[in-house]
Amino acid sequence: NRHGDLHWARATTSAVAAILKNPAYAGAFVYGRTRLRKPLDGRSPTKAPKPIEQWRIIVKDRYPAYIAWQSYEKIRDIISDNRAEYMRNKTRGAPREGELLLQGIAWCGRCGHKMYARYKRRAEYVCNHLRSHQGLPACQYIRAPRVDAAVAQAFLTALAPAEIDALSCARRAQQQTYKAIRSNAEQQLERRRYEAALAERQFNRV
Incomplete structure (x- = not known):
């Protein structure tokens, strides 16, 4: 904080994401x-991230590493693939709330752009790319239950x-294995919390 003391806090999603994306x-x-x-609009310029292949300088093994560079690149790809920017990126997006089967993976058969799931009035897949980018009418709206039923039937067949x-x-x-893994992870998390609390007390004592 402003007095120079170490501040201990629970990790947030944004903080963890910043760590995972930091090459250090x-x-x-x-x-x-x-x-x-x-x-x-004439405002001040803003910073935008570059693709990793356009970074000017990369010096590996400069600091003590927590993970290998290959793992870092894989994590970056996963994070990028989880971004649900339907209109710009051809990524799947992370699984989100809702019961529709094709969230993030449905593509319009007319214009070829990604469709998004909408639950406002009724569940449906919507292609809104042309309307958002070119001011044209929305490409199409498809009722989701009919599509999902056909997909489920094709899968079962x-x-x-x-x-x-x-x-x-x-x-x-798989469920049994998952329960065992989750139980083990919870025990490890509890141990890490205890170690963090102990380290905090020792640091403050010093």
Whole structure:
């Protein structure tokens, strides 16, 4: 804080994301990660991130690394793929609330742009790219239950009964494994909280 004391706080989503995207986390020194973007309304320029292949300088193994550079690049790809920017990026987006099957992976058969799921009045897939970018009428609206039913039926038709039984067994085994992993993770988290509290007390005592 402003007095120079170390402040201990729970990790937030934004803080964790900033750490994961920082190349220093992988032990690298980097220069030129951003560029100035000129606004159209006469305001001050803003910084915009550059793609990793356009960074000016990358010096690996400059700092003690928490993860390998390959892991860092993989994490960046996952974070980028989770961005649900339907109108600009051809990414899947992270799974979000809602029961529709094709969230983030439905594409318009007329204009070829990504559709988004809308639950305002009724569940439907909407292609709004042409309207947002060119001022044209919305391309199409499709009621989601009809599409999801066809997708589910095609999926079940592709599976033989024996495969469904095997899938059910695998699912149950997966759930048991997940419970064991979650229990272990909760125990580790509790130990880490205890270690963090102990480190805080020791630091303050010193």
